[in-house]
Structures are given as C-alpha cells and as structure tokens.
Amino acid sequence: MTVQISQKTLEDLGFAEVLRALTQRCRTEPGRERVLARPFLDSAEQVSEALALVGEARSLSREQFSLPLGGVVDLRIPVGHAAKGGILEPRQLIDSAQLLFAFVRTREAVEERKERVPRLMELARRLPMLESLARRIDQCFEPDGEISDRASPELREARDRARGLHRRIKTRLDEMLHDEGFLSKLRENYYTLRNGRYVVPVVSNYRSEVDGIVHNASQTGQTLFMEPQAMVGLGNDLAIAQSVVLEEERRVLQELSQQLGRESDRILEGLDAVAELDEAEAVAILSADLDASTPEFVGVSDLQLQLLRHPRLVLKGTEVIANDVTLNGGAKALVVSGPNAGGKTVTLTGVGLCALMLRAGLPIPVAEGSRMPLYRSVHSTVGDSQDLTQGLSTFSAHVVMLRDIIAEVGEGSLVMIDEIAADTDPREGAAIAIAVLEEMLAKGAVALVTTHLEELKALAHMDPRFLNARVGFDSKRMAPTYRLQMGAAGQSSAIDMAVRVGLPQRVCERARSLTLNAGGPLSQALAAAEDERRKLSEELERARVAAKEAEALRTELEKQKQTFERERRAKMMQFNEDVHAASEHAASEVRELLAKLRSEQNEKALSEARMQLQQRAEDAQKRALAAKAELFQVEAPGPVNLKVGAWVHHSGLGRDVEILELAEGHAVVSAGGAMKMRVPTSELSGSRTRKPQQAKFPERQKQEASLKRAASAAAAQVEATNFRCDVRGMRADDALAEVESFLDRGMRSGEEAALIVHGHGTGALKQALRDYLSNSPYIRMYRPGEAHEGGDGVTVVALRA
Numbered sequence: 001m002t003v004q005i006s007q008k009t010l011e012d013l014g015f016a017e018v019l020r021a022l023t024q025r026c027r028t029e030p031g032r033e034r035v036l037a038r039p040f041l042d043s044a045e046q047v048s049e050a051l052a053l054v055g056e057a058r059s060l061s062r063e064q065f066s067l068p069l070g071g072v073v074d075l076r077i078p079v080g081h082a083a084k085g086g087i088l089e090p091r092q093l094i095d096s097a098q099l100l101f102a103f104v105r106t107r108e109a110v111e112e113r114k115e116r117v118p119r120l121m122e123l124a125r126r127l128p129m130l131e132s133l134a135r136r137i138d139q140c141f142e143p144d145g146e147i148s149d150r151a152s153p154e155l156r157e158a159r160d161r162a163r164g165l166h167r168r169i170k171t172r173l174d175e176m177l178h179d180e181g182f183l184s185k186l187r188e189n190y191y192t193l194r195n196g197r198y199v200v201p202v203v204s205n206y207r208s209e210v211d212g213i214v215h216n217a218s219q220t221g222q223t224l225f226m227e228p229q230a231m232v233g234l235g236n237d238l239a240i241a242q243s244v245v246l247e248e249e250r251r252v253l254q255e256l257s258q259q260l261g262r263e264s265d266r267i268l269e270g271l272d273a274v275a276e277l278d279e280a281e282a283v284a285i286l287s288a289d290l291d292a293s294t295p296e297f298v299g300v301s302d303l304q305l306q307l308l309r310h311p312r313l314v315l316k317g318t319e320v321i322a323n324d325v326t327l328n329g330g331a332k333a334l335v336v337s338g339p340n341a342g343g344k345t346v347t348l349t350g351v352g353l354c355a356l357m358l359r360a361g362l363p364i365p366v367a368e369g370s371r372m373p374l375y376r377s378v379h380s381t382v383g384d385s386q387d388l389t390q391g392l393s394t395f396s397a398h399v400v401m402l403r404d405i406i407a408e409v410g411e412g413s414l415v416m417i418d419e420i421a422a423d424t425d426p427r428e429g430a431a432i433a434i435a436v437l438e439e440m441l442a443k444g445a446v447a448l449v450t451t452h453l454e455e456l457k458a459l460a461h462m463d464p465r466f467l468n469a470r471v472g473f474d475s476k477r478m479a480p481t482y483r484l485q486m487g488a489a490g491q492s493s494a495i496d497m498a499v500r501v502g503l504p505q506r507v508c509e510r511a512r513s514l515t516l517n518a519g520g521p522l523s524q525a526l527a528a529a530e531d532e533r534r535k536l537s538e539e540l541e542r543a544r545v546a547a548k549e550a551e552a553l554r555t556e557l558e559k560q561k562q563t564f565e566r567e568r569r570a571k572m573m574q575f576n577e578d579v580h581a582a583s584e585h586a587a588s589e590v591r592e593l594l595a596k597l598r599s600e601q602n603e604k605a606l607s608e609a610r611m612q613l614q615q616r617a618e619d620a621q622k623r624a625l626a627a628k629a630e631l632f633q634v635e636a637p638g639p640v641n642l643k644v645g646a647w648v649h650h651s652g653l654g655r656d657v658e659i660l661e662l663a664e665g666h667a668v669v670s671a672g673g674a675m676k677m678r679v680p681t682s683e684l685s686g687s688r689t690r691k692p693q694q695a696k697f698p699e700r701q702k703q704e705a706s707l708k709r710a711a712s713a714a715a716a717q718v719e720a721t722n723f724r725c726d727v728r729g730m731r732a733d734d735a736l737a738e739v740e741s742f743l744d745r746g747m748r749s750g751e752e753a754a755l756i757v758h759g760h761g762t763g764a765l766k767q768a769l770r771d772y773l774s775n776s777p778y779i780r781m782y783r784p785g786e787a788h789e790g791g792d793g794v795t796v797v798a799l800r801a
Contacts, residue, residue, distance in 0.1 A: 003040040003359055004377035004408070012382040012416075013353045014312050018286075018362070021315050025285045029074040030271050031278030038279075040359040044298050044374055049119075050361025051294050056117040057284035064749040065113075067281055068105040070738045071098035071730055072274055075267070082257045083264035090145050093137050093256050094731075096267075100134035101729030103127040103270050106277065108726070120280065126273035128266035134729055137256055143731060147249050155248040162241040169198050169234050176200075176228060185210055187223045196242070197235050199225040283362060290314050292363035295370035302328035303351075303446070307367040310350035311357065314365055322367075323484035325351055331467040333437055333447040335456050337489050338471035343482040344450040345382060347471070348416040351448060352380055355414050375446070376412035379405045395423040402436050411444030420449045420456070430455035441465050457489035564655050642667070648684045659684075724755035732768040739769060743778040746799055755785070756795045766792070773797060 010016065023032040041047045060066075073095040078088050088096070110117065110124035140151040149156040173191045176182050177200075183189060185206035191198055194215040202210050202224045204217075213232060216225040227235060260267070286292075290311060307322035314320055325347065327334055336344045354364040355375050364372075381401040398421070405415055421433035430453040437459075440447050451457070459466040468489040471482065642648065642659060650657045650669065660676065661668035667684060670676050725742040727735035739756060746754050758765050773782045778799055785794035 002042055005040060005356065005359075006379065009352070009378055009380045010356070012380040013349050013356060013378075015353065015356050017312050017315065018353070018357060022279075022282050022286055025282035026278050027069050027281075028072045028274060028278045030072075030076075030275035031282065034275040034279045035282065038360055040356070041361055047297065047358065047361050047374060051363065053119045053280050054283045054287060054361070054363060055294070056120050057280040058287055059116060060113065060120075061281070061284045061288060064745050064751075065109075066745070067277055068109055068726060068738070069102055069274065069278060071102040071734055072278075073099055074271070075099055076271060079260060079264045079267050082261035085261065086257065087250070087254050088257045088260065090141060090147060090253070093253070093260070094141050094145060096260055097134045097137035097141075098730065098734065099267070099271075100128070100130045100137075103274070104129055104131045104134070104729070105726050106274070110277075120277065123273050123276050123280075127270045128263065130263060130266070131729070133259055133263065136259070138729060140252060140256060147252060151252045152248065155245065155252060158241060158244040158248050162238060162245055165234060165238040165241055169231060169238065172231060172234070173198060173200070173228075176230075182210075192225070194225045196239060197227050198231055199227050202226045287363040290363070290365040292365045293368050293370070294363050295358065295366060295372045297358060297372055297374050300371045300373050302326075302371060303373065304328060304369075304371040305351065305354065305366050306370045308347075308350055308354070308370075309365040310346050311353050311365055312349075313346070321482045323347065323482075324486065325469075325484065326486055327446065327467060330464045332441050332445075332465045333449065334467050334469055335460065335489075336448065336450045336469045336471065336484070337452065337457050343471045343484065345418050346482075347469075347484055348418060348448050348450060349380075349382060352378055352414065352416045373412070373446075375414040376410070377408065378414045378416075379409060380416040380418075381405070382416065382418040398423065399432070402432075406436065406439055406443075409440055409443050409445040413440075413443075413445040415440055415445050415447045417447065417449045420451055421453070422451075426453055427455075429453060434459065437466075460489070568655065642681060642684060650679060650683055657684075722755075723751045723753065724757060726757040727765070727769070728757060728759040730765070732765055735765055735769065736772050739772065740776075743776065743797075743799070747778055751799055754797050754799060755789070756797065757790060757793065758795065759793045766795070770795060 019036055019038065022035040022038075026032045026035055041050060075092065075096055078092045078096070082088055104127075107124045107127040107129065110120050114121040140148055142148050147155070149159060170191075177186075177189055177191065185202055187201040187203050191200045193199070197213075197215055199215050201218075202212075204222055204224050207214070207224055207226075210226055211229040212226040213229070214224050214226050217223065218225075290309075291314075295305070303326065305325045308325050309320040309322050321343075323343075325334070336347055338344055354366070354372065355378050357364050358372055359374060359378075364370075366372075381398065402417070402420075405417075409415060420436070421429035423429075424432075433449070433451065433453060433456055437447055437449065449456070457468060460468040467487065469484055469486050470488050471484055642662065644659050644662055646659050647656050648659060648669075649655070657669040659667050660670055662681075665681055666678055667681050668676060668678050669684075723746060725739055727738050730738065735758070742756075743754065756769060758769055760766070770782070773779050773795065780798040780800045782795055782797040784792045785796055789796065
C-alpha cells in the first residue's frame with residue numbers, strides 16, 4: 001500500500017518545519033540531507049522498525065551518551081575524485097583521516113553497547129575500520145596542513161638538501177653584505193627573494209659594476225634586484241632541489257589519494273551509515289524535546305490521542321495546552337465548533353501533523369497509551385483557497401478542493417477541512433457540507449472538520465458516525481480557553497470576541513439583542529447549555545482551589561512534623577553525647593582516685609576517697625537531672641508567667657517554641673527558622689526565660705567541624721569510570737572542542753569522574769589536553785591512567801561537584 005500525501009497537505013500541516021527541526025539537531029551534512037529526504041513508510045513493519053531504531057537512540061540519549069561524530073566531513077565528492085585517479089589537496093586528505101578516525105570511534109562506542117542497541121550496531125558494522133590508513137595520512141601532515149618530513153625518506157632527504165643550500169646562500173650573502181666596496185652599490189643593506197632566487201637591491205647607476213642577473217626592478221626603476229653572479233650556481237642548485245621536493249610532495253599526495261581511492265566504496269558506505277546514525281540520534285533528541293511517545297498503531301482503527309500537543313507549537317517554545325482527541329466506536333467524523341481563535345484549527349492540524357510524523361517513523365507529542373491508525377492518505381484544506389488567476393472566489397476554490405478530495409479518498413484516508421462550506425449562504429453551505437461528509441464516510445474515510453454551522457453540530461444527535469467537540473470560551477475573561485471538550489457542541493461567541501477586540505459597546509449590545517430571538521432551537525439550547533456549563537465550571541474551579549489549599553496545608557504540616565522530629569532526635573543525640581562525655585570524665589576521676597588508694601593503704605585516705613566518689617556521684621546525678629529537665633521542661637513554671645521572648649512547651653506539637661506576640665487567649669509562636677503560627681495560650685505550658693543551649697561542649701564540636709572541613713577539602717583519589725571520551729587520532733583543536741563538550745555533559749549529568757582516551761602518539765595531543773585540563777573550571781584534579789586503565793595513553797579526571 002503506497003502512502004499518498006499531496007504537497008498542499010504537507011504545506012497546510014507544516015511538515016517541513018518538523019524536518020527543519022530535525023536538521024538542526026543533526027551534526028553531519030549527510031545526516032541533514034537524509035533527514036530532508038525522509039520518506040513516508042508504506043507498511044506497519046517499516047514504521048515499527050524505524051521507531052524501534054529511534055527507541056534505541058533515545059535510550060543512549062537518556063544515558064547522556066552522544067555518538068562521537070566529531071571530525072565527520074562530507075567527502076563524497078573528493079573520495080569519488082580519488083577513486084577516478086585524481087590527486088586530493090592536503091586539506092582534503094587531512095579531513096579524510098579525521099573521517100576515518102571518526103568511523104573507528106563511532107563503531108567502537110556502539111560496540112560497547114551492542115547488547116542494548118542491536119539495530120544501531122547493524123548500522124555501525126557498515127563503518128569501515130581503516131585506522132591504519134588514517135594514521136598513515138595523519139602522520140604525513142603537520143598541524144598547519146603542510147606535508148611533513150615524515151611522509152617519506154625521499155622527501156626528508158630532498159628538503160634537507162634544499163635547507164642546506166638555503167643556509168649556504170644566506171651565509172655567502174651575509175659575507176657580501178659586510179664588504180664595504182659591495183655595500184656602497186646597494187640601495188639598502190639586505191637581501192630578499194624574487195621568483196625563487198636570492199637577490200640584493202642594487203642602485204641602478206651601479207648596474208654595470210655589479211656582476212649578476214637582474215630579476216626585478218622597483219616601480220621607479222631606481223633599484224634593481226640582482227642575483228650576484230657568485231650566487232647563480234648555488235641558486236640553480238637550490239631550484240633543482242626545490243623541484244625535487246615539489247615532485248616528491250606530489251608523489252606523496254598521489255600515493256595517499258590512490259590508497260583512499262581503493263577504499264572509496266567502503267568509505268562512501270561508511271558515510272551513508274554515519275548519515276543514518278546521525279539521523280537516528282537527531283530524531284531521538286527531537287523526540288525528547290517534544291516529550292514524544294509512540295502510540296499503538298498495529299491493527300488499530302480508532303483514534304485515541306491523549307494529551308495531544310501541536311508539534312509546531314511545542315517546537316516554538318510556546319505554552320501549549322494538551323487535549324484529548326478521540327474517535328472510537330462507530331464515530332468516523334469529528335465536528336469541532338466554538339469561538340474563533342479558540343484552537344479549532346490547531347486541533348485539526350495537530351492531528352494531521354501527527355499522522356504524517358507517525359507515517360515517517362517519528363514519535364509524536366502524545367501521552368503513553370495513545371492509539372492512532374496508519375492512514376493510507378492524508379488530505380487537508382486549511383485557510384483561504386481563493387485563486388484570482390483562475391477566477392475562483394474563496395467559496396469556489398473551496399468547493400474545487402472538496403471535489404478533488406472526494407475523488408481521492410478511500411478506506412484508510414484521513415481528511416481535515418477547516419471551516420467546511422463557509423463563505424456562502426449558511427443553509428446551502430450546511431447542506432453541501434453534510435453531503436460531502438456523508439460521501440467521504442461512505443468511502444471509508446475519517447474526517448475532522450471545524451464549523452460554525454448549526455446543522456453540522458446537530459448531526460451528532462442524529463447520526464452515530466458523527467461526534468461533536470468544542471473549544472471553550474471564558475466569558476469572564478472574554479478569551480478562549482484552548483481546551484477541547486469531547487461530546488459537546490460549542491457556540492461561536494462572536495459577539496464576545498467582538499467585545500474583546502474593541503468593537504464599540506453599543507454596537508455589541510445591539511447585536512446581542514438582535515440574536516435573542518434570531519437563533520433557532522439548537523442555538524438557544526446551546527446558549528442555555530453553555531451558561532449551565534459555565535456555572536458548573538465555576539463551582540468546579542472553587543472546589544479545585546479549596547482542594548489545592550488543603551493539600552498545601554497538609555504538605556506544610558507534614559514538613560513541620562518532619563522538622564520537629566529531626567530537631568527532637570538531634571537534641572536526644574546531643575543529650576546522649578553530653579552524658580557520654582560526663583561519664584568519661586567521671587571514669588577518669590575514679591581511675592585517679594583508685595590509683596591514689598592503691599598507693600596509700602590507710603583508713604583516712606580510704607574515707608576521703610569514698611567521700612570524694614560519693615560527692616562526684618551526687619554532682620553527676622544533679623547534672624543529669626538538670627539536663628533532663630532542660631530537655632523535657634519538667635521544672636518550668638506554669639502559663640501564668642507567659643511573656644514575649646519566653647520559651648514554652650506546645651502540647652500539640654510536642655516541642656518547645658518561642659513566644660513572639662501575646663493577645664487575649666492566643667499567642668504567635670515560632671518553632672525555629674521562618675515558621676510562625678497562631679495558637680491558643682491554653683496549649684502552652686512550662687515557660688522559660690532563655691533559649692535552650694545547643695551544645696555543652698562547643699570546643700569539641702568546633703574541632704570535629706574543622707576536621708570534617710579539612711577532610712572534604714583534601715584531594716581524594718580519582719577512581720576510573722565508564723564515563724569516557726575517545727579523542728585518539730583527532731587534531732588538537734578538534735580534540736579540545738570534543739573534550740569541552742564532553743565535560744559540559746558530564747557536569748550537567750552529575751558525573752564525578754571521567755576518562756579521556758588520547759593515546760601515546762608523539763605526546764603533543766596528550767600535552768595539549770593536560771594543559772587544557774590544568775586551567776579548566778570543570779576539573780578538580782587529574783592523573784595519568786594506571787596500567788589496567790590504559791597507562792599514560794589515558795587521563796583520569798575528577799569533576800567539580
């Protein structure tokens with residue numbers, strides 16, 4: 001079954017905006033091209049497979065994992081040129097090496113997760129593993145793009161010879177410039193290059209006195225740039241050496257281009273696979289941005305979209321009111337009515353755009369549990385269809401569109417018609433609209449229409465194939481609510497809308513009086529129903545506000561209960577610590593007394609020790625009783641001594657509070673922090689004149705706090721982690737950009753440590769990365785990897801909290 005979508009439908013529903021949003025989330029040019037050419041899928045199996053691929057990509061996205069596609073450049077044309085024997089430029093070869101490295105990185109990254117993403121793994125297997133070729137190309141070039149001496153021994157030898165000749169010529173010229181006789185014939189004391197030859201600026205009057213070859217002259221002709229005859233032989237040798245260098249460089253470029261050309265088929269296949277991977281990741285990101293889900297669609301015939309949000313409105317970042325749209329049972333046509341600018345067209349285009357997205361294998365912005373059929377064709381007529389070039393009025397052009405749609409629809413078609421059969425006599429327009437819809441439904445189509453025609457609104461009461469829905473209007477605010485209510489017809493609220501946009505009040509009042517007896521029975525019934533609905537809505541809103549306030553109060557009381565319990569436990573812990581410290585002190589004194597007794601074996605010493613022990617036991621008991629009384633308020637006077645600033649016990653809360661204000665029979669108290677409450681004074685007892693002590697051993701607590709702060713500030717050992725970034729084979733600038741993006745994702749996701757794999761190589765990339773890490777605000781510390789982590793070829797970093 002081939003899907004049929006007209007260009008006008010795509011334009012009406014704005015499908016191109018969805019594709020543009022996808023391209024903005026792609027990171028490669030082949031991926032963007034693939035998105036713009038994304039087809040509508042013919043079978044449910046194809047749609048299921050596409051959505052399953054997106055599901056795998058979304059699972060990786062939830063793990064803050066991004067495909068390592070840095071370095072991917074669209075090289076389809078250069079690679080094709082190399083396949084035909086052409087020689088690529090150094091920049092193209094360097095980009096080719098980065099592309100091959102990206103193939104390797106991406107494939108390895110997906111292979112690490114292949115058990116969870118088998119479909120992505122199938123795509124990744126198409127990426128060629130040409131790391132040796134990438135390294136060969138990479139070592140042939142310097143960071144600035146110049147061919148490196150490492151490219152071949154012959155090139156190194158030729159360049160060494162050329163450099164030696166340069167040094168000999170410069171040395172000889174320096175000697176000549178120190179010759180006073182020769183220097184007097186020069187315009188200035190320097191030498192330069194003209195046409196690849198070393199020359200000196202000779203005053204034109206001394207031309208005959210300087211033996212050499214003229215290679216250039218100044219604009220005035222007063223200065224001649226001459227190569228001294230003594231330099232001609234060396235200059236010729238240099239020219240030959242440089243030609244050998246150029247020839248060897250050309251040979252190196254040709255060799256590398258040929259190697260790429262031999263692998264062109266695999267490289268082009270890899271680019272196609274990268275495009276598919278990039279597209280899948282872009283769809284996953286878009287789905288997350290839309291908070292989209294996959295509706296049930298296999299074998300589905302009814303439409304049940306829960307919490308539908310228009311995709312284009314969500315992409316614009318505007319506040320979107322979610323609505324349920326339902327067509328089930330025998331209903332095949334949804335008639336949406338209500339005020340202008342109330343969201344009727346948004347509902348139609350939202351459903352239609354979701355139908356297109358599902359056919360393209362894209363999740364749609366609806367809640368889980370939604371159902372939507374895979375429609376064979378989608379048709380729409382939205383907006384003014386007036387065509388002056390063919391002499392068609394708005395209504396005529398609209399009828400032509402209806403004629404064409406009737407000719408094309410069939411079983412499995414979805415039709416959306418905005419303001420059907422409007423812009424003509426309402427009675428005749430309604431008759432045409434009913435006849436058109438009946439014809440479409442007879443052919444098996446599903447239709448969604450918006451209308452202000454009363455006869456269409458009445459269809460739902462006579463024909464079970466039709467179902468009414470309306471968008472709301474708040475008469476108090478004189479504004480639409482944008483909420484869709486299924487099963488009810490709505491009024492147009494045209495006069496209310498006129499008031500809102502500023503039509504004179506007297507005109508609106510006159511119009512309202514004219515409509516009192518002008519409407520038919522259905523119009524009057526709708527008005528009465530709308531008034532009743534408004535009253536019920538107001539009562540429901542009041543109930544909702546009361547329930548919300550009650551829930552807020554319950555939540556606040558629960559928080560207070562938890563706070564009180566925490567403070568009670570803290571005091572008990574402090575009390576136990578104080579008792580333990582006092583016990584330790586008493587035990588120490590007892591040990592001292594026992595030692596004294598052992599040393600003095602006499603009755604007097606024994607009696608004195610016994611008295612001291614008894615005295616200390618009594619003191620300890622008094623201190624314990626005082627602490628217990630302070631904790632539980634057992635010694636406090638009664639409520640007759642209540643006063644502002646006193647600490648009292650609240651029987652309802654079961655804890656101490658401070659009196660802030662006193663009034664007849666009531667007091668405003670604080671239970672700590674910013675929480676205040678008004679309570680009866682009868683619930684207060686046991687006033688005190690001072691706030692309870694928070695600690696009996698402040699110095700001990702200060703020492704423990706200092707130790708804790710020191711421990712938290714100490715550099716902790718960095719452990720290895722699975723959160724890693726592989727930049728092997730990348731150039732320093734690209735690697736630093738990749739690492740910065742990687743660390744930024746890690747900070748957002750709360751990672752504590754990360755592993756950066758850079759390899760050994762020449763050490764330049766490793767040094768550049770560690771220099772960057774030394775100054776990065778993300779990094780707390782870093783270290784080289786251990787032997788089991790990859791040794792010095794990796795760097796383990798600790799991220800700041």
